[in-house]
Amino acid sequence: MEYRSQRIANWYFTIALLLFVLQVMMGLWLLSNYVFTIPQWLVDRFPFATARAMHTNLLVLWMLLGFMGGTYYIVPEETGRDIWSPRLAWLQLVVLVATGVIALAGFAAGWTKGRPLLEIPPPLNYLVVAGALIFLFNVGMTMFKARRWTVIQGVLLGGLVFLALLYLAGIPFYRNEVIDWYYWWWVIHLWVEGAWELVTGAIMAFILMRLTGVDRQVVEKWLYVEIGLFMFTGIAGTGHHYYWIGAPTYWLWVGGIFSALEPIPILLMVIDTMTYVRHRQVQIANPHTWTLALGCAVFHLIGAGVWGFAHTLPQINYYTHGSQVTVSHGHMAFFGAYALLNITVFYFAMPRLKGIEVYKPTLGKIGFWTMSSAMMLMGITFGIAGVLQSYLERVLGMGYMTAQSYMHLWMTVTLVLGVCFFAGVVITVIDLLFPKPAVKPGGA
Amino acid sequence: MTKKSAFWLFFIGTVSSAVIFLGLTWDMHRQVAALSHADKLSDKVVAGKRAFEHYNCNDCHTILGFGGYYAPDLTRVEQRIGAEGIRYRLLHPELAFANAPRKMPQQHIPEGEIDNLVTFLTWVGGIENGDWPPQDSKNRLTRGEQRLVAGAAVSPGAAVFQTKGCMNCHSLNGAGGTFGPALDTIGRNLTMEQIEHYVRDPKSVNPKAMMPPQKELSDREREEVAKFLGNLK
Numbered sequence: 001m002e003y004r005s006q007r008i009a010n011w012y013f014t015i016a017l018l019l020f021v022l023q024v025m026m027g028l029w030l031l032s033n034y035v036f037t038i039p040q041w042l043v044d045r046f047p048f049a050t051a052r053a054m055h056t057n058l059l060v061l062w063m064l065l066g067f068m069g070g071t072y073y074i075v076p077e078e079t080g081r082d083i084w085s086p087r088l089a090w091l092q093l094v095v096l097v098a099t100g101v102i103a104l105a106g107f108a109a110g111w112t113k114g115r116p117l118l119e120i121p122p123p124l125n126y127l128v129v130a131g132a133l134i135f136l137f138n139v140g141m142t143m144f145k146a147r148r149w150t151v152i153q154g155v156l157l158g159g160l161v162f163l164a165l166l167y168l169a170g171i172p173f174y175r176n177e178v179i180d181w182y183y184w185w186w187v188i189h190l191w192v193e194g195a196w197e198l199v200t201g202a203i204m205a206f207i208l209m210r211l212t213g214v215d216r217q218v219v220e221k222w223l224y225v226e227i228g229l230f231m232f233t234g235i236a237g238t239g240h241h242y243y244w245i246g247a248p249t250y251w252l253w254v255g256g257i258f259s260a261l262e263p264i265p266i267l268l269m270v271i272d273t274m275t276y277v278r279h280r281q282v283q284i285a286n287p288h289t290w291t292l293a294l295g296c297a298v299f300h301l302i303g304a305g306v307w308g309f310a311h312t313l314p315q316i317n318y319y320t321h322g323s324q325v326t327v328s329h330g331h332m333a334f335f336g337a338y339a340l341l342n343i344t345v346f347y348f349a350m351p352r353l354k355g356i357e358v359y360k361p362t363l364g365k366i367g368f369w370t371m372s373s374a375m376m377l378m379g380i381t382f383g384i385a386g387v388l389q390s391y392l393e394r395v396l397g398m399g400y401m402t403a404q405s406y407m408h409l410w411m412t413v414t415l416v417l418g419v420c421f422f423a424g425v426v427i428t429v430i431d432l433l434f435p436k437p438a439v440k441p442g443g444a
Numbered sequence: 445m446t447k448k449s450a451f452w453l454f455f456i457g458t459v460s461s462a463v464i465f466l467g468l469t470w471d472m473h474r475q476v477a478a479l480s481h482a483d484k485l486s487d488k489v490v491a492g493k494r495a496f497e498h499y500n501c502n503d504c505h506t507i508l509g510f511g512g513y514y515a516p517d518l519t520r521v522e523q524r525i526g527a528e529g530i531r532y533r534l535l536h537p538e539l540a541f542a543n544a545p546r547k548m549p550q551q552h553i554p555e556g557e558i559d560n561l562v563t564f565l566t567w568v569g570g571i572e573n574g575d576w577p578p579q580d581s582k583n584r585l586t587r588g589e590q591r592l593v594a595g596a597a598v599s600p601g602a603a604v605f606q607t608k609g610c611m612n613c614h615s616l617n618g619a620g621g622t623f624g625p626a627l628d629t630i631g632r633n634l635t636m637e638q639i640e641h642y643v644r645d646p647k648s649v650n651p652k653a654m655m656p657p658q659k660e661l662s663d664r665e666r667e668e669v670a671k672f673l674g675n676l677k
């Protein structure tokens with residue numbers, strides 16, 4: 001750690017990790033609703049819908065806190081200057097966490113906007129916007145005062161501003177259900193396949209540059225190419241969600257063609273990562289951080305690129321749309337691209353923020369391999385359930401619940417895998433919260 | 445490639461995709477009124493949409509394929525189970541789902557709001573969305589239906605059975621719902637006449653019956669379906 005103000009990042013990371021644990025616990029409860037029959041009295045008090053709102057909002061909240069903490073960690077090193085106002089960074093954290101807590105309590109009490117993934121009701125939306133504005137202002141001021149512009153900074157700031165602007169599309173009440181979904185995807189799709197990819201590209205470029213010592217000019221050049229392809233395919237690719245909502249039929253063409261190209265920038269990211277690692281200029285200090293960075297790139301490609309491509313063409317999406325195939329892809333993609341990215345950042349920054357240059361990787365390795373293999377298998381079992389659903393319900397025309405009864409076995413297997421995944425999460429979180437320095441060879 | 449040309453690749457890529465996207469967004473706004481029958485989008489529909497969001501229906505059910513996957517898609521629910529079917533499930537979920545492996549919460553929704561919800565769902569059912577979902581498509585017979593048609597029954601009663609929502613709860617040859625009993629051999633237990641009474645008012649035949657009265661059927665449709673089912677022995 002070179003700058004005092006970077007320390008604030010540790011708080012963002014710590015809270016993010018605790019929310020991650022809660023998120024996964026909610027996931028286990030959701031899946032239990034598929035596997036067991038929940039009695040009516042409990043369904044009346046705590047329905048699946050409420051738990052789902054919690055699972056997904058916790059997800060978004062912890063990941064955004066992770067990105068923000070990551071930004072507060074990176075920006076001082078990129079600009080060569082402390083954060084403009086650490087106090088504002090604190091205020092922002094308090095505002096966002098308070099909003100999150102109120103929102104979760106509100107869901108439990110039945111206070112919701114009722115739009116999937118965007119359940120946070122309007123008054124709280126404005127608190128989120130306030131938190132985001134404080135953040136952007138603080139980061140922007142730090143960069144402007146420093147006047148040491150780099151491409152990484154620019155992409156990071158651009159991605160964050162884009163991310164904040166898109167959030168606004170999800171706030172109004174739309175009278176027409178079709179238009180409502182149209183703009184819902186400006187938040188969901190343009191986030192994960194647009195703005196978040198910009199942020200990811202910038203953060204990955206920074207970490208890889210630091211880890212490998214590869215020349216900044218090379219890293220930044222390829223960063224431009226990656227995000228250029230992300231934007232080109234991702235923006236018009238939004239159309240892959242407009243096939244069946246009552247929008248004009250040209251979206252079948254535009255959405256199908258552009259989104260089918262979306263795996264290309266992800267593949268490029270994997271190639272770049274591998275190239276940098278091969279041409280590294282410095283000694284490997286923490287091999288586990290490298291494993292994570294590479295694992296993130298590869299899982300990103302599998303979850304988003306391969307699993308996304310599998311159901312993005314309209315001919316296939318007609319049968320798989322809104323089934324467990326979607327769930328399979330949602331989990332693999334979010335985990336591979338954004339959970340692993342955050343965990344990479346945490347392992348890069350958290351030990352160092354505690355004065356540990358070289359950390360002991362034993363628990364971290366166990367945690368990473370447990371989570372990754374469990375999630376890979378969950379992706380497969382959710383996927384099998386989804387293919388069964390698409391065939392039995394959509395092709396054969398079986399009733400919804402009849403088809404679900406044939407999927408029950410696979411949901412049960414997924415629950416077992418989910419428990420393994422949870423164990424991996426707990427190990428990882430404990431290791432990150434209490435990192436140990438590596439024992440030097442020869443004993444210290 | 446130089447860093448400069450990489451920048452231009454980024455710039456042109458972003459702008460061109462954004463121009464296409466925003467242009468088509470503008471055009472979508474021109475066409476959406478016709479595709480969604482916005483002329484029928486009354487205040488009552490909007491009130492129903494608000495209720496749909498207030499009770500967080502969408503985090504268990506998908507609509508137009510989006511939302512939670514825990515319960516059946518609602519895009520064409522009005523065509524599938526009818527207004528009465530929707531009302532019954534919203535008023536008495538604890539009865540409607542008493543034997544089902546998954547329950548729906550009893551949210552004590554006032555009758556007025558249920559009415560709005562039905563209006564909203566009916567309007568959604570009319571959206572021209574490329575004939576999705578496939579299982580509710582009227583243009584495509586499902587394989588299960590094709591098998592039925594090719595097999596025993598091309599009778600009008602079979603058609604009523606398949607298209608008026610009976611199969612959401614009941615099954616034949618393993619195709620259909622599990623909500624109510626399978627009806628493959630119903631003719632052994634009930635006569636044609638009993639079936640006709642039952643469909644009109646289930647409680648008149650069996651006071652403990654949970655099936656809602658099928659008020660949407662015309663007299664002729666009810667007769668035909670009773671004739672069809674009464675012969676399944």
Ligand code: HEM
Pocket residue numbers: 116188192193240241259260262263304305307308309310311312313317320321322323326329330331333334337338509510511
């Ligand atoms: C890291 C990037 C990505 C993440 C985090 C992600 C996540 C998700 C999630 C959560 C959904 C479900 C949304 C809902 O309906 O509730 C979804 C849907 C979808 N995604 Fe992705 N995705 C990513 C990238 C991609 C890519 C690159 C493609 C295509 C090549 C893709 C194709 C699709 C398709 C076609 C659907 C719609 C599924 C349906 O019709 O039900 N995704 N994605």
Ligand code: HEM
Pocket residue numbers: 023024026027028030031052055056059326327330331334335339414415417418419421422511512513514
């Ligand atoms: C033990 C771990 C987990 C289990 C058992 C689990 C289970 C579930 C279940 C059952 C749903 C609801 C699907 C439905 O509507 O029917 C869900 C939704 C979701 N979960 Fe998880 N989850 C877990 C971990 C995660 C993780 C780690 C992530 C992200 C990194 C995640 C992201 C999501 C997303 C994005 C959705 C919404 C999906 C969509 O709309 O398609 N979950 N989860």
Ligand SMILES: [Fe+2]
Pocket residue numbers: 189193237238240241
């Ligand atoms: Fe998408």
